[in-house]
Amino acid sequence: MAGVQESAEIRDAVRQRYASFAREMSQGDCCTGGGSCCSGAAGGKEPLVVYSAEDLQEAAITRGTSLGCGNPIAAADLEPGEVVLDLGSGAGLDVLLAARRVGPEGTVYGLDMTDEMLALAQANRQRAGVRNAHFLRGQIEAIPLPDQAVDVVISNCVINLSADKGAALREAYRVLRPGGRFLVADMVEMEPLPDALRSSLESWAGCIAGALPSDRYQELLERAGFRGIAFEELHTYRGSDVGAADLRGAVASMLINASRPVDA
Secondary structure, three states: OOOHHHHHHHHHHHHHHHHHHHHHHHOOOOOOOOOOOOOOOOOOOOOOOOOOHHHHHHOOOOHHHOOOOOOHHHHHOOOOOOEEEEEOOOOOHHHHHHHHHHOOOOEEEEEEOOHHHHHHHHHHHHHHOOOOEEEEEOEOOEOOOOOOOEEEEEEEOOHHHOOOHHHHHHHHHHHEEEEEEEEEEEEEEEEOOOHHHHOOHHHHHOOOOOOEEHHHHHHHHHHHOOEEEEEEEEEEEOHHHHOOOOOOOEEEEEEEEEEOOOOO
């Protein structure tokens, strides 16, 4: 776990980066024609985020509003009436898609710490005419919801941005009901990253430096109480993907699935 000062610096770097993305999205300048400003968790390669044209039309939203590294909605098997929480909801694409799937009897919360992203998400919600979605301001290490409040926790390339992933995963477990599901897309370290990259705030905000090896990620999930943990690799990013062929190490986008035991 990073120190208090280091954690604050990482959080500020992440907030500034995504506030900038939100402003660009609001102006229509980001990710609308293959631009590089939102291109991929590895900082320069197009992200592996597959949303169908029907999904985007359903949410009245464009592909450019996702900064993720996967599509947790496609694998979440959401059911009508469920309560869903999206950690780091950004411009709201996954929240709006989830809201359609759980129906009017269900509820979806989107949690984000960036005011500019929250404003953009609210605008997207209003445009889509979705009434069962609610956006909350806060940090994933201190979720502003009561214990056992949701059926499903989703997230898209956000937990790696946290300087205290153990706290974020414990909070995700806390707000899940027994039998609840945890389904996130996130970056995972595949080959050791150099120390200089690990200490770079820019690399933290770019979803690289904060990536954990899968065994460490699994350990933190198990310590939080999760069971049935599984990792599905989507795509591996190396230095050549960001124009740095000599850069050592590699990260991969993965779908991570787990659950809170029914008797917990």
